[in-house]
Amino acid sequence: MVGERLWKPLALIALVALSYWGLSSWRYAVGHADGKGEADRTWQVKWSQRDAGEAQAITDNVMLTLNIMNQAVEANRNAKHQIALESQRAASDIKAAVADDDCARRPVPAGAAQRLRQYADSVRSGASATD
Helix, strand or coil: CHHHHHHHHHHHHHHHHHHHHHHHHHHHHHHHHHHHHHHHHHHHHHHHHHHHHHHHHHHHHHHHHHHHHHHHHHHHHHHHHHHHHHHHHHHHHHHHHHCCCHHHCCCCCHHHHHHHHHHHHHHHHHHHHCC
16 A cells, blocks of 8 residues: 555656666766867877977988088089199199100100009099099
């Protein structure tokens, strides 16, 4: 008899409790999904910033390497130019020194001429190998 009178209020209380539990679970799931999405966006921003920083560092290193290589090429070019100028000066000094000498009019011995040609060829091949 007591059970016959209490089943309706107990069923109503159980229905309200289950509804409250279902609503709470749904709200928790929605809030958790929103929070997860926000966390994902935050991490995405951090990773994007990190990637951009790495790309900038790589670009800076490439530019620095190119500048160093350009400076080395320019220094090499200047050194070759100075060597060529010094060679021209030496040749003109030698021509001026032997211009009035009687040995300038005498033929050069064949052995000496051949040795000078070999030396000149080795100097030329050494200079072209460094280009």
